Amino acid sequence: MSQKTTETTAPSPKKTAGAFDIRNIIGALLGLYGVILLLAGLFGDTASAKTGGINANLWTGLALAIAAVVFLTWARLKPIVVPEHVEPVGDDPTRPAPRRRPGDH
Numbered sequence: 001m002s003q004k005t006t007e008t009t010a011p012s013p014k015k016t017a018g019a020f021d022i023r024n025i026i027g028a029l030l031g032l033y034g035v036i037l038l039l040a041g042l043f044g045d046t047a048s049a050k051t052g053g054i055n056a057n058l059w060t061g062l063a064l065a066i067a068a069v070v071f072l073t074w075a076r077l078k079p080i081v082v083p084e085h086v087e088p089v090g091d092d093p094t095r096p097a098p099r100r101r102p103g104d105h
Helices: 022-043 056-077
Strands: none
Touching: 022 056
């Protein structure tokens, strides 16, 4: 008797953009600026005469830190999935880049 073996292949894990996701980059920059402004608001001169008694650095830093958390959470919850295979783009005469010559590879 012959046994048929069926190959069961587990679906390969989907690749995500990871650190190259623009939301991660924006979130990191907003977070960095937010932390700098939070520290300036806590330990620096509040310049309350210029801002009408409001610690602008503190509140702006807090807003930037919250925006950073939103961006980073968004990127974590809904990651961008990179397709496994992308067809190469043919020569487009409207493209501003140099055109491919017929013999080039």
